[in-house]
Amino acid sequence: MEPAVLLEGITKRFPGVVANDQVNLRVEAGEIHAICGENGAGKSTLMKILYGMQPPDEGHMFVNGEEVHFSSPKDAIARGIGMVHQHFMLADNFTVLENVVLGSEPEKHGSIDFDAARQRILELGEKYGLTIDPDRVTDELEVGERQRVEIIKVLFRGGQILILDEPTAVLVPQEVEELFANIRGLKAEGHTIIFIDHKLDEVLEISDSITVLRRGRTVATVKPEDVSARDLAELMVGSELPTPTVEESTVTDVPVLELDAVEVLDDGRNVVHSTTFTIHKGEIVGVAGVEGNGQSELVEAILGLREVEVGKISLNGEDITHTSVRHRREDGMGYIPEDRHRRGLLLPATLWENDMLGHQSMEPFVRNGFWVDRAAARAHTRKVIEEYDVRTPGVDVPALALSGGNQQKLIVGREMSVPLSVLIAAHPTRGIDVGAQAAVWDELRRARREGLAVLLVSADLDELIGLSDRLFVMLRGRIVAELDPEEVDARQLGAYMTGAATAEAAS
Amino acid sequence: MIRRLGYSVAAPVASLLLALVFGAIVLQLTGADPWTAFANVWEFGTRLETLVDTLNRGTALYLSGVAVAIGFKMNLFNIGVEGQYILAAIVAAEVGAKVGNLPPVIHVTVILLTAMTVGALWSGLAGVLKAYRNVNEVISTIMLNAIGVAGLVAFLLKKWDVPDALLDTKTQEIPRSGWMPSLTWVPELFTRDIAKELYGFLAIAVVVGILYHVLLNKTRIGYDLRATGWNPFAARAGGVDPKRTIILAMLLSGAVAGLVGLGDLLGKDHAYSLRFIQQRGFNGIAVALLGRNHPVGIAIGAFIFGWLEASGGVLQVKGDAPAEIVTILKGVIVLAAVIAYAVVERKRQAFETAAAAAAVAEKEPAVVVAPVGDGTEAGK
Numbered sequence: 078m079e080p081a082v083l084l085e086g087i088t089k090r091f092p093g094v095v096a097n098d099q100v101n102l103r104v105e106a107g108e109i110h111a112i113c114g115e116n117g118a119g120k121s122t123l124m125k126i127l128y129g130m131q132p133p134d135e136g137h138m139f140v141n142g143e144e145v146h147f148s149s150p151k152d153a154i155a156r157g158i159g160m161v162h163q164h165f166m167l168a169d170n171f172t173v174l175e176n177v178v179l180g181s182e183p184e185k186h187g188s189i190d191f192d193a194a195r196q197r198i199l200e201l202g203e204k205y206g207l208t209i210d211p212d213r214v215t216d217e218l219e220v221g222e223r224q225r226v227e228i229i230k231v232l233f234r235g236g237q238i239l240i241l242d243e244p245t246a247v248l249v250p251q252e253v254e255e256l257f258a259n260i261r262g263l264k265a266e267g268h269t270i271i272f273i274d275h276k277l278d279e280v281l282e283i284s285d286s287i288t289v290l291r292r293g294r295t296v297a298t299v300k301p302e303d304v305s306a307r308d309l310a311e312l313m314v315g316s317e318l319p320t321p322t323v324e325e326s327t328v329t330d331v332p333v334l335e336l337d338a339v340e341v342l343d344d345g346r347n348v349v350h351s352t353t354f355t356i357h358k359g360e361i362v363g364v365a366g367v368e369g370n371g372q373s374e375l376v377e378a379i380l381g382l383r384e385v386e387v388g389k390i391s392l393n394g395e396d397i398t399h400t401s402v403r404h405r406r407e408d409g410m411g412y413i414p415e416d417r418h419r420r421g422l423l424l425p426a427t428l429w430e431n432d433m434l435g436h437q438s439m440e441p442f443v444r445n446g447f448w449v450d451r452a453a454a455r456a457h458t459r460k461v462i463e464e465y466d467v468r469t470p471g472v473d474v475p476a477l478a479l480s481g482g483n484q485q486k487l488i489v490g491r492e493m494s495v496p497l498s499v500l501i502a503a504h505p506t507r508g509i510d511v512g513a514q515a516a517v518w519d520e521l522r523r524a525r526r527e528g529l530a531v532l533l534v535s536a537d538l539d540e541l542i543g544l545s546d547r548l549f550v551m552l553r554g555r556i557v558a559e560l561d562p563e564e565v566d567a568r569q570l571g572a573y574m575t576g577a578a579t580a581e582a583a584s
Numbered sequence: 585m586i587r588r589l590g591y592s593v594a595a596p597v598a599s600l601l602l603a604l605v606f607g608a609i610v611l612q613l614t615g616a617d618p619w620t621a622f623a624n625v626w627e628f629g630t631r632l633e634t635l636v637d638t639l640n641r642g643t644a645l646y647l648s649g650v651a652v653a654i655g656f657k658m659n660l661f662n663i664g665v666e667g668q669y670i671l672a673a674i675v676a677a678e679v680g681a682k683v684g685n686l687p688p689v690i691h692v693t694v695i696l697l698t699a700m701t702v703g704a705l706w707s708g709l710a711g712v713l714k715a716y717r718n719v720n721e722v723i724s725t726i727m728l729n730a731i732g733v734a735g736l737v738a739f740l741l742k743k744w745d746v747p748d749a750l751l752d753t754k755t756q757e758i759p760r761s762g763w764m765p766s767l768t769w770v771p772e773l774f775t776r777d778i779a780k781e782l783y784g785f786l787a788i789a790v791v792v793g794i795l796y797h798v799l800l801n802k803t804r805i806g807y808d809l810r811a812t813g814w815n816p817f818a819a820r821a822g823g824v825d826p827k828r829t830i831i832l833a834m835l836l837s838g839a840v841a842g843l844v845g846l847g848d849l850l851g852k853d854h855a856y857s858l859r860f861i862q863q864r865g866f867n868g869i870a871v872a873l874l875g876r877n878h879p880v881g882i883a884i885g886a887f888i889f890g891w892l893e894a895s896g897g898v899l900q901v902k903g904d905a906p907a908e909i910v911t912i913l914k915g916v917i918v919l920a921a922v923i924a925y926a927v928v929e930r931k932r933q934a935f936e937t938a939a940a941a942a943a944v945a946e947k948e949p950a951v952v953v954a955p956v957g958d959g960t961e962a963g964k
Contacts, residue, residue: 443804
């Protein structure tokens with residue numbers, strides 16, 4: 078039988094970089110084929126080529142045995158290829174139905190035939206276990222449900238070959254299982270799944286074949302039964318995979334950041350309920366939780382971006398509940414934002430101007446709190462680039478020219494290269510490759526040794542368990558459990574996050 | 585380096601050429617011979633008197649452009665420069681007249697400060713509305729223009745009107761100590777006598793331009809302003825207070841706007857009258873766009889606009905075409921500039937990204953099966 082997808086010698090060059098170098102990929106019809114590799118290994122580029130978003134410079138593509146040349150995703154869709162992007166592309170104010178038909182509206186007498194479309198969606202849901210109410214507004218949907226809408230959207234367009242780009246990155250373990258059940262359902266109906274992931278146990282669990290990319294090249298295609306997670310990791314990075322582990326405890330009894338019955342409102346709705354905890358010098362406190370359960374709001378309140386309605390926040394014994402962000406930063410609060418493009422960087426500005434951000438009232442960046450000291454700021458940035466291994470041609474390039482991992486390293490370096498007493502780290506390793514991830518972990522551990530108090534909010538459960546001294550779980554704006562990271566595993570943590578397990582049940 | 589310079593020159597040159605071509609087509613359509621018309625404009629436009637007139641007009645347009653650019657730098661669209669400068673001019677004229685004779689430097693300073701304060705307050709109103717009530721500044725400044733020009737200024741002019749022999753509606757004349765000396769002697773050092781006064785106010789515009797550059801690029805306030813313009817969310821997380829920055833930017837913008845009309849007031853008219861030149865606030869928006877908010881760029885934009893205004897009138901006098909051709913040309917220049925800048929900017933970003941990627945790749949070739957990932961996300 079012809080393979081569903083056959084890529085031969087695909088090469089894609091960007092100025093100065095070869096993203097894909099003679100990549101070969103053979104995906105059999107009806108299989109689940111995982112593509113593994115670090116960020117920057119060329120997975121995304123390869124999938125963009127297959128989905129017609131970018132043309133390859135060299136090489137041949139065959140779909141179901143026929144050679145194809147895609148000039149846009151339209152051509153790929155016409156061949157039955159569909160893609161679910163990592164960042165969902167849904168209009169929030171549309172219903173599920175409207176989102177699904179968007180771009181391929183069934184027509185009847187010149188207007189959109191919503192009834193027929195609704196019928197199709199219900200049928201598809203029935204057939205593949207992708208149940209969802211077509212008339213709900215997308216805004217109200219959970220992450221897992223949104224993903225289902227994206228998958229339905231692909232199927233609605235007649236997709237036979239589905240590309241899923243890191244579909245589990247945004248899901249908790251329970252949702253991952255549902256997704257896997259859906260994927261198996263799709264396979265049973267004869268669909269071919271190409272699945273991009275770098276969580277190795279998931280890859281081993283779901284796939285029939287695994288292709289590993291490293292630095293733009295195909296390293297190997299293996300069967301899951303022949304390899305261990307460790308083997309895969311070594312294929313991916315070419316060396317041992319680093320793991321986040323804490324060394325001996327450095328926790329002291331000196332409180333640094335204290336929250337006392339803090340409540341935060343959003344549009345009059347309580348998003349953080351009476352929350353009390355203390356972070357001590359030399360301690361990393363982890364916060365686990367499904368996204369949207371108040372972690373972001375809590376972080377914003379601590380930083381001063383959001384008004385604290387009730388309660389008190391103290392930093393080194395000083396009441397900072399109603400002080401400005403700048404005041405808190407001058408008092409030694411650092412912040413690694415969850416979304417580096419939105420909250421972390423001035424993309425069109427140079428690296429040294431980005432390095433100043435948050436420190437623009439402090440030495441050495443300004444003199445007398447007013448005059449920008451360009452030379453000193455640039456020297457500081459050069460130091461950050463050196464120490465945190467930011468790969469860049471210089472300090473005068475705009476931040477948008479750097480890759481994601483390097484942007485993140487710049488932010489981490491910026492925040493941690495000034496004297497700090499507490500660091501608020503929200504998803505500090507999201508979307509960066511293994512090498513950069515290990516570097517960030519090292520920095521957090523080093524800072525902890527030196528007596529920094531760290532609040533670590535993350536969706537990466539291994540990271541939380543591996544780095545934290547104490548672990549909180551947030552659910553619907555409350556801390557519902559305090560756990561000892563040495564005694565929980567990711568599965569148990571997931572259960573707490575979804576409310577399936579409770580603190581009472583555990584004790 | 586040369587390539588970077590090329591990127592900054594390409595857009596304005598392209599837009600000027602486009603405007604000339606388009607202007608020629610319009611002239612042709614109106615039945616005039618474009619070559620004769622252009623030749624007439626060029627002949628008249630290169631006379632020393634016209635050039636002095638250009639500088640006088642350019643001074644006002646420059647200040648207006650800087651006022652708008654301060655807002656632009658943080659994505660605030662101050663459409664209200666028009667209202668701010670006219671209101672500031674009439675109040676400054678009245679105050680300057682009423683304080684009587686003062687030592688010259690002090691008198692002029694009083695008038696400048698009055699105008700800047702009025703401009704700042706009028707614009708600050710929009711700033712406060714934006715900061716505390718989230719009222720879009722485009723809407724509020726347009727409204728304030730209407731209230732200011734059609735309402736307040738008309739009312740004040742009637743109130744402060746002093747009857748004179750010519751039955752002109754104007755405020756009381758500012759005493760001589762409040763006039764600004766002409767600078768005509770400077771160009772006259774190099775050439776013949778010029779039958780037109782060059783406003784001394786040009787010097788003030790130069791100072792404002794330098795201050796604008798220093799404030800924006802050398803101070804924390806300027807950094808906060810630009811950071812907010814680049815990314816308000818990141819700026820806020822970086823400790824920039826958005827409310828304070830919005831109000832500050834509007835106050836600064838309004839203060840500069842207050843100066844726009846003073847060149848005419850202190851150099852020629854010495855009183856506010858019905859004939860006071862309007863529309864400069866709106867032209868300032870175009871000048872700022874053309875100059876990319878850069879202190880020198882705005883100066884070039886102001887000169888081009890000032891020259892078109894000063895020399896375009898000849899079209900009508902010579903009977904080649906209606907003077908409105910000039911308005912069309914101004915519009916085409918701005919439109920072409922905005923498009924050309926967007927295109928050039930995209931090219932420049934691609935160039936920078938490629939340069940960064942190439943520099944990283946040089947340090948460490950991208951395609952090497954090496955032990956650890958290098959973090960270059962080529963595909964992203």
